[in-house]
Amino acid sequence: MTFKSQSPDIDLPHDLSLWSWLFDSTQSCLSKYPRDKIQGFTNVVTKQHVSFQDVERYTTYVSTALTTLCGLREGDVVIVYGKNSIWYPVATLSAVRVGAVACGISPEYNIEELCFSLQLSKAKFIMATVETADKACAAAAKSGIPKENVILMDGARVGMMSIQRLLQLGESRGEMKQVRPYQIPKGKSNGDVCAYLCFSSGTTGLPKAVMVSHANIIAQCLQVQQITPPDHDKVLAALPFYHITGIVHQLHLPILLNAHVYVLPTFTLDALLQTVADYKVKELLIVPPILIRMVRDEQTVSKYDLSHVKRFSSGAAPLSQEILALLESRFPGTGFKQGYGMTESCSAITSHPPSKYAYKYADKVGMVVGSTEVRVVNPETGEDCKVGEAGEIWARGPQVAMGYLNNPKATAETFDKDGFLHTGDIGKFDDEGLLSITDRMKEMIKVKGIGVAPAELENLLLGHPSVSDAAVLGIPDETAGERPKAYVVLNPAGGLSPADAGRALIQLAKSSKARHKWIAEVEIVHEIPKSPAGKILRRKLRETSPQSSGNVIVQDESRTSRL
Structure with a gap:
């Protein structure tokens, strides 16, 4: 059976670009408020x-x-490479306004990872910060991007163009000579035109660039607006703007709602709580690892007056009943909501409406959002599941992304010909229409809500002379949700002891990858279990007891330090 939304269909315009919809339409807050x-x-x-x-x-x-002086053209990709900033929305929406494509990436990416992003996206420009400028310039040089196409989002640096300077140059042309905003071409809809690229591991494999259309963002904002209470007038932007949650819920949705956004450039629990207390933020949109810290770090939390907080909003990873019970106990009288989705669904497929904010619904991931259909499909038989029966979640709606950039094979594997996104997650609906996630078919590891592809780390490990075979999967971590663990078969000719090899591989990840991809633990094994087709049987690895097998385990000595 197909599970449909209990919310009314959204009124989605098909002929407006995202920028025009936000700032120059009847739905714009600029036309609704003095x-x-x-x-x-x-x-x-x-x-x-x-x-x-x-x-x-x-x-x-x-x-x-950018258009008249720097040569930015329709369809060009602009990489946005920096931490949260009030200039981040200006950078992304400047590109989107003229039909270019904005692509946010983690400011922790090293030069190699940035080069991969530049090459995959075929980017022409990089918007960087003072902190990331050196890496941006080095990656640009390696990727054939002119140095003058590396632009600072904030701050100043000798010899580099900045957004603030571009703003002055653009304004100096006068109002009559401003470039007109991009218009959706005749014969196309806003669902046919890419506005953002977001990196995702999809259901498996190396990172891919998800093409998010103008319509995807507009649709998701309208879907979430339907179930947003009127008191949601302040937004805490603690999650990274480059993540799909940040793009939708911290950047675009607040403009639609005319909600004040308080931007946290760098996260610490104290900084987050101080912001919530100072500005009386009523709803906290935070990932599970931060919620877990809030219920367990009583000494820090007790320093701040959070009596005004009405509800917590979460997603990206499941929360245990124990944590939810502690949250309700620590913050009595509050509510809880969460959403379920992925980058490929432009954030939410399901979310809690206000009528389901009670903690008795907190272990569910919400109800189907407006204009969306969900099938629950038995992965073995391909048949639709009924209420209470678990299967793979398939979703179809105007928020479902266009596919993967220049990757038709992966697109066909994830987005079917009928428009359904195959999520790779296992779940079931109850009689009230609430979805529960019960398992995960996909292999991606979620570190603080950010996806880490096992294949990326496996390829890194397989390049080390001491490694004969390797597999990576996620293990529970109290502060990060999950962290990567490597199972490694050593090469006898490598010359290192198991303990030394483990330490070397942990250090290899630290020197080669962004912090959220660092390996927490290495287990030296005799073989990696695989199917006849060569697919790694990760479940068997999880079920192996290191105590009974006698395997050598090496842990990252700094694991207890903050991610």
Whole structure:
């Protein structure tokens, strides 16, 4: 059977670009509120503020300068490489305004990872920060991108163009000479045009660039708006803007809602709680590892007045009943909501409506959002499951992404001809229409809600002379949710003892990969179990007891330090 939303269908325009919909349509907050009531983005450290009206003007000027002076063209990809900033929305929406494609990546990416992103996306420009500028310039040089196409989002540096300078140059042309915003071409809809690229591991394999259309973002904002209570007028932007949750719920949705966004450039639990206390933020959108710290770190949490908090919002990874019970006990009178989805669904397929904020529903991942259909399919028979029966979750709706950039094989494996996204997750619906996630077919490891592809780390390990075979999977971690663990078969000719090899491989990941990809533990095994087709049988690895097998295990000595 097909499970449909209990919410009404959304009124999705098909002829408007994302920028025009946000700033120049009847749905825009700029047309609904007087000038002095327009909210915006505030840096909680510097107190610098840009209103949504400022964002509209700034993106007009910056996109005009990028087009007329820097050669940005429709369809060009602009990599946005930096931590959260009030200039991040200006950078991304400047590209989107003129039909270019914005692509946010982790500021922790090293030069090699950045080069991979540049090559896969075929990016023409990089928006960097002072902290990431050196790596951006080095990666640009390796990837054939002119140095002048590396632009600072904030701050200043001799010899480098900045967004602030582009803003001045664009504004100096006068209002009549601004480049017009991109229009959806005749014969196409906004679902046919890519606005963002987001890196995802999909259900398996190496990172892929998910093509998120103008319509995907608009649809998801409208779907979430339907189930957002009116008191949601302040948004804590603690999650990274490059993640699909940040793109939708911290960058675009607040503009639609006219909700004030408090931008946290760098996360610490103290900084987050101080922001919540100072600005009386009522809803906390945070990933499970942060929630877990909040219920367990009483000494830190007790320093702040959080009595105004009404609810917690989470996603990206499951929370145990124990943690949910502790959360309700620690914050009595609050509610809890979470969403289920992935980058390929532009965030949420399901989410809790206000009527289901009670903690008795907290172990579920919500109800199907508007204009969306979900099938639960038995992975062995291909037949649809009934209420209470578990199967793979397939979803279809206007928020489902376009596919993977230049990867038709992976696109066909994940998005079927009928428009359903095959999530790789196992779940079931109850009689009330609430979805539970029971298992995960896909292999991706979730570190603080960020996907880490096992294949990427496996390829790294297999390049080491001491390694004959390797497999990577996630293990539970109290602060990060999961962290990667490597199972390794040593090469007898490698010359290292098992303990020395384990330490060397942990160090290899640290020197080669971003912090969230570091390996927490290496277990030296005799063989990697595989199917006749050569597929790694990860479940068998999980079931192996190191105590009974006598395997050597080496742990990262700094594992107890903060990620």
